[in-house]
Amino acid sequence: MSVVQLKCKICGAPIDINPEDAIYNCNSCGQAFTADGKTFENHYFFPNSLNKDKVHEIVGRFIKKNSFLRGIKNYSIKSIKPMLLPFWIVRTRSNTHFLGYLKYSETRTRTSGKSTTSESVTVYRPIEEDINEDRTDVILARRATVIFGYKKVKKLIERNIENMVHFDINLLKDKEHEFQYLSTEFSDIDANQLIKTKIFDEHRRKAEKKCTKVFDCYTQITFLGTFFTHFPVWLVEYDFKGETYRVVINGNNGEIIKGEIPVTKLFRIINFSLSILMIAFGILINFFYGKNTKLIPWLSGGLVAVLLFFTINNTFKPLSVIE
Numbered sequence: 405m406s407v408v409q410l411k412c413k414i415c416g417a418p419i420d421i422n423p424e425d426a427i428y429n430c431n432s433c434g435q436a437f438t439a440d441g442k443t444f445e446n447h448y449f450f451p452n453s454l455n456k457d458k459v460h461e462i463v464g465r466f467i468k469k470n471s472f473l474r475g476i477k478n479y480s481i482k483s484i485k486p487m488l489l490p491f492w493i494v495r496t497r498s499n500t501h502f503l504g505y506l507k508y509s510e511t512r513t514r515t516s517g518k519s520t521t522s523e524s525v526t527v528y529r530p531i532e533e534d535i536n537e538d539r540t541d542v543i544l545a546r547r548a549t550v551i552f553g554y555k556k557v558k559k560l561i562e563r564n565i566e567n568m569v570h571f572d573i574n575l576l577k578d579k580e581h582e583f584q585y586l587s588t589e590f591s592d593i594d595a596n597q598l599i600k601t602k603i604f605d606e607h608r609r610k611a612e613k614k615c616t617k618v619f620d621c622y623t624q625i626t627f628l629g630t631f632f633t634h635f636p637v638w639l640v641e642y643d644f645k646g647e648t649y650r651v652v653i654n655g656n657n658g659e660i661i662k663g664e665i666p667v668t669k670l671f672r673i674i675n676f677s678l679s680i681l682m683i684a685f686g687i688l689i690n691f692f693y694g695k696n697t698k699l700i701p702w703l704s705g706g707l708v709a710v711l712l713f714f715t716i717n718n719t720f721k722p723l724s725v726i727e
Contacts, residue, residue, distance in 0.1 A: 413443070421587070426594070427490075427545075427632060429585035434573035436632065438591070444632065446592075447571040449488065450564070452583070452636040452655040459484055459638050462658055463651055467642075470665045479644040486655065488634035489557060490545040490588040492595035493565070495628040500535040500607040502622070504615030531615050535607050538628075540565065541599045545588030545632070553652035553662035557635055560654060560661070567656060568633055576636075583636065592630045600625055637661065 410419045417432035427444055429436050436444040454462075460481065467476055506529045513522050542558045544551075561568075569575075576583055590598075604623050611618050636655030641648050644666050651663040 410441070413437075413441070424547075424589050425587040426589055426591040428587040429488075429634075431583075431585060434571060434576065434585070436571070446630075446632055447634075448493075448568045448631050449571045449575075449634040450561070450567050450636060450656040451569060451572075451575045452486070454486075454636075454638060454653065454655050454658055456484055458658065459640060459653060462653055462660070463640050463642065466651060466660055466663055467665070470663075476644060476666060479642050482641045482643050482648065483639075485639045486583045487637050487639060488583050488585050489551065489554060489637055490586050491558070491561060491633050491635060492543050492545050492588070492592065493561065493568075493629075493631040493633055494541045494543070494595055494599040495630075496537075496539055496541070496599060496603065497626045497628055498535075498537050498539070498603050498607070498623060500611065500621060500623040502531075502533060502535070502607075502611040502615070502618055503620040504531050504611065504618040505529060506531055506614070507616040533611075533614065535610055537603075537607075539603075541602065543595060543598060545590060545595070546586065547589045552639065552650050553637070556661050557637065557654075560656075561633070561635060564656070568631075571634070585634065588632065592632065596627055596630055 407420050407422055410421060411417070412419055412430040412433060412435060414435045415430060415433040417430055419428065419430050419437075421428045426439050427436055428439075436447040438444050463481065467479060508527055508529070509524050510527055511522055512525050513520060540562065542561045544554055544558065603625060607623050608618075608621050611621050638653040638655055640651040640653065642651070643649075647666065649664040649666060652661040653659070654661050
């Protein structure tokens with residue numbers, strides 16, 4: 405689909421937008437706009453605390469920390485891309501009332517005179533309960549988009565939602581003003597509908613777990629607030645021996661969100677050698693002590709099998725992903 409260029413109503417800078425964008429931002433002043441060109445003020449973000457120098461330091465520490473037995477040297481950083489990932493945060497209060505029954509069998513004993521008989525009977529126990537829930541849901545505001553590490557970003561937002569503030573471009577420009585804004589591809593109404601469907605489905609599943617059959621399941625949802633927020637991440641690509649690896653950094657606090665580490669030839673050789681040593685160790689243990697007790701072969705075999713699994717896995721996997 406073709407890109408349309410508009411001018412920002414606030415600062416006059418050009419803005420490139422896609423027809424599927426529901427909310428887009430001016431890269432110059434950061435102002436958010438709806439698809440029909442109106443300013444959108446319900447815009448929040450998590451302040452960025454990094455610049456490119458700090459990012460270089462963080463990546464260097466990350467590689468050094470995880471390069472044990474790998475011999476990673478002479479790597480080079482190919483690109484550093486600061487991005488603002490768009491999310492909807494939806495707060496709700498929900499109540500689900502459901503009716504159903506639980507079918508199960510129980511054994512009942514009957515006494516008639518001096519004789520006692522037991523029989524299995526089917527019981528239908530009526531169930532009527534409520535599910536009450538206050539919750540905050542976070543969803544990436546883009547359709548069919550795969551961004552390295554974004555699932556963990558959702559969890560970071562949920563755990564650190566108190567760090568979210570109303571958007572202020574100065575909190576970006578004081579640190580780094582080259583962030584790429586990723587626009588959202590669905591509106592707050594769409595976000596609310598997605599969460600509404602998610603709650604309906606989850607509550608229905610909870611009711612069905614408690615009942616053999618559910619007769620009625622009615623859910624009421626109150627929306628307590630829907631917020632559009634951006635989360636700063638730094639996507640770094642570095643080169644090592646002709647291969648490209650990625651690291652995603654939390655721009656809010658500098659922690660590694662997700663990172664790839666090469667599995668070098670040295671690392672494979674070391675792990676393969678360890679595998680051979682473990683097999684030899686297990687054979688020697690069984691040879692010298694296996695005749696004394698039957699437990700030794702089982703213990704040594706189990707230990708060698710577990711360690712062998714990890715070493716072989718490290719020997720043949722293409723790279724390590726650190727989360």
